[in-house]
Amino acid sequence: MRPVYQVRDLAVVKDGRALISEIQLELFAGELVVILGPNGAGKSTLLRALAGIETVSAGEVLLGGKSITKIGRREMARQVAMVEPMLDLPFGYSVEQVVMMGRAPHMDAWFEGTEDWAQVDGALAVMDCQPLRKRDYRNLSSGEKQRVLVASALAQQPCVLLLDESAAFLDVRHQMELFEALKRLTAQGYLIVAVTHDWNLAAAWASRIILLKNGRVAAAGPPAELSNEALLLEVFGVPLEVMAVEGRPPVVLQPGATRR
C-alpha cells in the first residue's frame, strides 16, 4: 500500500534553532497516529508541517506522492483538515456557520447547497454537537468549542485529519467519544494524526505512537511496544510506571517523582 504521507529528512529551523530535524515518516490510510513528547519537542511543528502551514527548512513532505509545496491551498484543504488547539472568534458566528466554513474548499456557489448541509449535519452528529448548532460559538465551553472545530474539519471531507491537542479541554466522556469517533473514521479509510499529552488516550486508541524528543523521533511503534519504563524515563525525564490492564498498558503518574 502506498503511504498517504511520506516525510523525508524534514527539518524546520526558526531563529537558528532546529524545532524538528531529520524526521523520516511514512503514514498510511486507516492509521490513528498519535504524536507524543515533552513540551517543546516539536509536536505541533511537525503537525503544522504536515498541514503545509509551516515553512520547511530542509527535506520534503509528500502527500499522495506529490510534494505539498506543489499542491494549491484549496486542493490541500480538500484532502487535509487541521484542527488548531483553541480558537476564539471576534464575532458571533453560530456553531452551524463555523462548521459550514469547512465547506469552503468545496463551495463555489453563493449559497450552501443540499450536499453542504448534509455534510454539516453529518459532522455535527459525529461530534455530538447537534443541540449546539444555533448557539453563538463564543458562548460555548472550551470542550464544546473543540468539538465544533473538529466537526468543521470533518465537514471538509478530507482524507487526513490533523488534530493539535484536541482532547485537552474535553471532559473524560467526550475525550473517549472523540477517540472512538476517530477510530471509526480510520475504519472508513481516514488517516488521523493527533498530538496529545495524554499517554493513556494514545495507548488505548492509537495504532501507532511517535515519540518526539528535542525535535527528533525518539521511538515509533504500536503502544504496547513503546510502553517501557526506560524509554519513557529517557523521553519525559520522570520515572513512569507502566501496568498492564486487560492487555493494554496504562501509565500511572507517581506523585513526588519530579522532586528526585
Place this chain on the structure above:
Amino acid sequence: MSRYWSVLGASILISIAALLICPLIGPTPLDFSKIFTEGSLEAQIFWLARLPRVLLALLAGGALASAGVLFQALMRDALATPDTLGVSSGASLGAVVAICFGWADSARLGGLWTASLLGAGIVLMIVVGLSSSGRNVSSFTLLLAGITINSMCVAIMLFLQSVTSLGRSLAITRWLMGGVDAVEYRTLGLLSLFVLPAAVVLIWRSQHWNLLAVGEGWASAKGLDTRSSLRLGYAAGSILAGSVTAITGPIGFAGLIVPHALRMLIGPDHRLLLPTSFLLGGAFLAVCDAIGRTVFAPAELPVGVITALLGGPFFLWVLTSRATIKN
C-alpha cells in the same frame, strides 16, 4: 435563504426611501409641483443642490460603512474603521498636501484624488505592517497606533496650513470641516467609478472575509490563498476610504455604527452584512445630513459633526461593554 432576500430587500427599500425623502428636506420649503419646471428656482434647488448632495451621502456612507465592515473582519476587531485605524487621516493628509502644493486647483479633482488614495494606502500599509509583524497584536495596540497616526497626520496638516498662503489655508480649513456638499454630477459619476466596483468586489468575496474574520490560519486551513485575499481587501478598503475622503473630507465614525448595529441584528455573515452595510450606511449618512441641514436652519451643521456626536459615545459603549465581556 428567504430571510436573506427579505433582509436585503428591506435594506434596498430603506435606501430608496432615503433617496426619495431626504431631498425633500431642507431649510427652504419647496413647492414640489414646480421641480420639473425647467429654470424655476425649485428645480435648481432640487436638482443642483439637494439631489446630488443626497446621492453623495448615499455613496460616501455606503463606502465608509463597507470599508468599516472589511477592516473589522481583517483586523478581527469590531472597533476597526477607516478613522480609528488612521486611514481617513492619511487620506486627509494626502488631500491637504495636494491643496497646499496647488495640485488640487490645477488638475481639479485628479491631484486631490490621487493624493488622498495614496495617503489612505500608505497609512493602511503601516497599520497592516504593525499588525502582522508581531502576529497577535491586541486591538488596543492597533487603536493606539491609529490614534498616534491620527495625531501625526493632524500635526503635519496644521504645519502645512500655517506655512501655506492664506487662500489655500482657507481652502484647507473648509475641506477639513468634512461634510457632504452639493457636487457636480460629473464628480458623482467619477466617485461611483471608484466606489461601486470596489464595493462589488468586496461583496463578491464575502466568504473570504468570513474565513479571515476567524483568523488567517483558519482561512488558510480552509483552502483560502490568504495573501492574495488580504492584498485585495486592503486595496479595496483604501480605494473606498480614500476616494470618498477626497470628496467629503473627514467624516468621523461613519464606518462604525451601521456595521456594528447590523452585526447584532442580522449576524456576522458577510454575504448579507456587506451589502446591507453599504445600503444602510448610505441611508444613515443621508439622514444624518438631512438632520444637520435642518435642526439649526438656516445654519448648517457639517454631517461629520452629527456622525461624531453619535459615533463617539457609541464607540465608548462598545469599548466598555467589550471590556466587561473579556473580564
